[in-house]
Amino acid sequence: MADTITVNGTAHPVPEDPRVSLLDFLRHHIGLTGTKKGCDHGQCGACTVIVNGIRINSCLTLAAMHDGDSVTTIEGIGTPDDPSALQRAFLEHDGFQCGYCTPGQICSATAMLEELAADWPSDASESLEGRIAISGEEIRERMSGNLCRCGAYANIVAAIEEVAAGGRS
Amino acid sequence: MTVHFKQDEPDNSNRLDRMKQGVLGKPLPRIEGLAKVTGTAPYAAEYPIENCTEGVLVTATITRGEVTSIDHESVLTMPGVIAVVDNEKLCTRAAQGTANEAPMQGPKQVCYWGQPIALVVAETFEQARDAAKHLKVDYREEEGAPIDPGAVEPEEQEDETVHQGDLAHAMADAAHSVDVTYTTRGHASAAMEPHAAIAQWDGDKLTVYAALQMLNYNITELADALDMEEENIRLISRFVGGGFGSKLGISEEVVAAALAAKQIGRPVRVVQSRQQVFQTVMRRSETTQRLRLAADENGKLTGFGHEALVSNLPGEDFAEPVLQSSHFLYDGENRELMLKVARIHRMTAGSVRAPGEAVGMPALEGAMDVLAEKAGLDPVELRLRNIPEKDPEEDLPFSSHKLAECLKQGAEAFGWDKGPRKPRQRREGEWWIGTGMASAARVHNIAEAKARVTLKADGTALVETDMTDIGTGTYTILAQIVGEMLGLDPERVLVELGDTRHPRGPGSGGSWGAASIGSAVYVACKAIREELAAKTGTSEEELELREGEAGTGEALTDLLEGEDLAREGHYEPGDIEDDYTASGFGAFFAEVRVNHYTGETRVDRMLGAFGFGRVLNAKTARSQCIGGITWSIGVALTEALEFDPRDGHLVNCDLAEYHVPVHRDVPDLEVVLVEERDGAASPIQAKGIGELGMCGGAAAIANAIYNACGARIYDYPMTPDRVLEAMPE
Numbered sequence: 001m002a003d004t005i006t007v008n009g010t011a012h013p014v015p016e017d018p019r020v021s022l023l024d025f026l027r028h029h030i031g032l033t034g035t036k037k038g039c040d041h042g043q044c045g046a047c048t049v050i051v052n053g054i055r056i057n058s059c060l061t062l063a064a065m066h067d068g069d070s071v072t073t074i075e076g077i078g079t080p081d082d083p084s085a086l087q088r089a090f091l092e093h094d095g096f097q098c099g100y101c102t103p104g105q106i107c108s109a110t111a112m113l114e115e116l117a118a119d120w121p122s123d124a125s126e127s128l129e130g131r132i133a134i135s136g137e138e139i140r141e142r143m144s145g146n147l148c149r150c151g152a153y154a155n156i157v158a159a160i161e162e163v164a165a166g167g168r169s
Numbered sequence: 170m171t172v173h174f175k176q177d178e179p180d181n182s183n184r185l186d187r188m189k190q191g192v193l194g195k196p197l198p199r200i201e202g203l204a205k206v207t208g209t210a211p212y213a214a215e216y217p218i219e220n221c222t223e224g225v226l227v228t229a230t231i232t233r234g235e236v237t238s239i240d241h242e243s244v245l246t247m248p249g250v251i252a253v254v255d256n257e258k259l260c261t262r263a264a265q266g267t268a269n270e271a272p273m274q275g276p277k278q279v280c281y282w283g284q285p286i287a288l289v290v291a292e293t294f295e296q297a298r299d300a301a302k303h304l305k306v307d308y309r310e311e312e313g314a315p316i317d318p319g320a321v322e323p324e325e326q327e328d329e330t331v332h333q334g335d336l337a338h339a340m341a342d343a344a345h346s347v348d349v350t351y352t353t354r355g356h357a358s359a360a361m362e363p364h365a366a367i368a369q370w371d372g373d374k375l376t377v378y379a380a381l382q383m384l385n386y387n388i389t390e391l392a393d394a395l396d397m398e399e400e401n402i403r404l405i406s407r408f409v410g411g412g413f414g415s416k417l418g419i420s421e422e423v424v425a426a427a428l429a430a431k432q433i434g435r436p437v438r439v440v441q442s443r444q445q446v447f448q449t450v451m452r453r454s455e456t457t458q459r460l461r462l463a464a465d466e467n468g469k470l471t472g473f474g475h476e477a478l479v480s481n482l483p484g485e486d487f488a489e490p491v492l493q494s495s496h497f498l499y500d501g502e503n504r505e506l507m508l509k510v511a512r513i514h515r516m517t518a519g520s521v522r523a524p525g526e527a528v529g530m531p532a533l534e535g536a537m538d539v540l541a542e543k544a545g546l547d548p549v550e551l552r553l554r555n556i557p558e559k560d561p562e563e564d565l566p567f568s569s570h571k572l573a574e575c576l577k578q579g580a581e582a583f584g585w586d587k588g589p590r591k592p593r594q595r596r597e598g599e600w601w602i603g604t605g606m607a608s609a610a611r612v613h614n615i616a617e618a619k620a621r622v623t624l625k626a627d628g629t630a631l632v633e634t635d636m637t638d639i640g641t642g643t644y645t646i647l648a649q650i651v652g653e654m655l656g657l658d659p660e661r662v663l664v665e666l667g668d669t670r671h672p673r674g675p676g677s678g679g680s681w682g683a684a685s686i687g688s689a690v691y692v693a694c695k696a697i698r699e700e701l702a703a704k705t706g707t708s709e710e711e712l713e714l715r716e717g718e719a720g721t722g723e724a725l726t727d728l729l730e731g732e733d734l735a736r737e738g739h740y741e742p743g744d745i746e747d748d749y750t751a752s753g754f755g756a757f758f759a760e761v762r763v764n765h766y767t768g769e770t771r772v773d774r775m776l777g778a779f780g781f782g783r784v785l786n787a788k789t790a791r792s793q794c795i796g797g798i799t800w801s802i803g804v805a806l807t808e809a810l811e812f813d814p815r816d817g818h819l820v821n822c823d824l825a826e827y828h829v830p831v832h833r834d835v836p837d838l839e840v841v842l843v844e845e846r847d848g849a850a851s852p853i854q855a856k857g858i859g860e861l862g863m864c865g866g867a868a869a870i871a872n873a874i875y876n877a878c879g880a881r882i883y884d885y886p887m888t889p890d891r892v893l894e895a896m897p898e
Binding site: 017019020024027028031032033034035036037038039040041043044046073074075077078079080083087088090091092094096097098099100101102103106124136137139140141143144145146147148149150151152153154155156157158 | 198199201202203204205206207208209210211212214215217293294295299358359360361362363408409410411412413440442443639640641642788789791792793795796797798799800823824825829830831832833835836837838
């Protein structure tokens, strides 16, 4: 059986050209252009997707390395008819302007909330052990790999805080 | 039917305040927002085009000289490679904003390191990228190209020069004076979406999906570059992933894609790499600025001097307009202003968000803080004492002026301490804590604009214009203007933008989009209202429309009797442009922490109060403001282009080395929208807000650094090394 990558629940054959990044595979090979290319060097986070539950920069990994993996992109997180809680919160808080970094921010935040729930510490955490208290500073630190040049950070953090608070209440 | 309105007089009728729908100004979420948060909004490179090939630009590795040969055979045998394009029509620079003509063409002549010289086209991106790296190019280099702006004799920009009274005398006589020189480094727009284009020919008809801000100008630029008629070109930019000046004019990839698609007879997509975008599009010039301020014993300015040196390539008209707001912001009858440009062989200098004020205001507002200290005045009070009654140079009235209100409301909301200010009054552990403030100013721009509004027989409305929404909120505010004027829920208004088949607007740039195209939509709606008023036997002035019904009780759908009602609004600014000095104003307040040992600065809180005329959408307007404030943080602390002193190439040409603010650099930001109606700015009484938020904000941070730790710094950005050097023992 051919090597496959499962994206949002659908299996696709791994591309033949070993140079194809996971990002270009998503955008060029299977037409999922919701994942954005901002720098192609892992510097901006616009291409963030979730692979086997972990957020990664899809430009920094080759499609050929993901045989058997399960990838979730922005298209798998929610749709215009059925947006996720984070997508709705971004809309309400105006957590974007041009919208180009937005899928990456939302994918990143989706996985980041799981990391918080699992009490993974960060540079902003008081301690490496125990429960992590959700705070604006924790969110800012954990989201700092996702650049937004329009400067919507304050609104993005407000959107994430709202969803994070809902999740823990 | 087109309705033309040329505005010669201010419109202070407040018509929009008397409409009945009550949606204008409301903080509605963006109408295109769901498409953006679900990844379904298509940006330039994302249109599925059958049989599309991939092009990758090749750039020069010399500073100045000639391309003597390009060895096509060196790559044509590589897998998938289709063609090498090195046509004489290839553009080697991006067009300046509103250039309306082709940028520099002719890839054989090299004027800066990194200049595009060819395009390699292949079946796949990976193949094209590989081949572009292997393309063999020979050059004849012309040694000794000047790249240091301080080492050449600069040209004076004479239209900027002001000699008024005797500044030297005023300085000598002043009770308090300041004579300081600031420097700022170059900046990059760094819009998140790299420059991209897909070109497709159908006979002699060309369609280009592109990442552009100003289609009305861009179509002329492209037609000129390709020697074509505009009628044969269609540009589409429905979603643009940020612009900030970098997409004002057409860039190299647009022309390259069009030429390549013609040459190979297939569609071609060209996406610039992040490094290429940094190196081939536009930089904001570095600046050196001398500020001279003379004041009497009450802190009233008697003299004002601002002289600046900027740079650009030979042959470029653009010179960073550093003095733009200095001409009118403060009093001072004795004035000396001068702008000079050094011709050097670094990449093209052009518009980056708020050209001029973005760097001029941080220098001026830093100098004002020095003056406030010398005069023993609260810096807010110093500014309040120097707001001019009329334009101090042009003898013109201000269209409307909210600087005083912004200063007062901003100080109040921030909790500004008016007490005596001395540095180093508060320390927590390693951190010095202090506050600073600055004024904001950004000239108001407005332009001719056309838009078609159709009130459909079914009671919905359609807006069509080539205007772009680059994150600015255009889609939403146009729906709100139509909703307000025609009595419709904005959800019933469809807005189609970014297509040159529609009536032409001015595009997005210089913060002029909302006021210009909003006015064209307003003019069209007014004409539709006149028709509806006639049908109901009332006047347009008295016609009340709300929720799809006229005040007299008839439903719009009944009044329309099955017919669509369409009007094209054509707005043109007339004498209002010449009769007034118009500007947005504001005030910034910041609190920072500075680390005593590392020199690191953190912004703990920041507030901006802004007056920019009518607020069209309180949510998107606030977002524009916080975006500007975020850029202010970058200007103050981290952003600096670094050029190799040997060959002038941009060294930090990516997002790891050019430091834009990230999440953790930006605290929660507070914005005060100061109520204003500016009837001389536009018929909708609005001014621009896309840039005001970064026009002076860096100085509030710089002044807070001084207040916190005593380090008075005259060079932006205020990186830890500079803070440590200036930090008192």
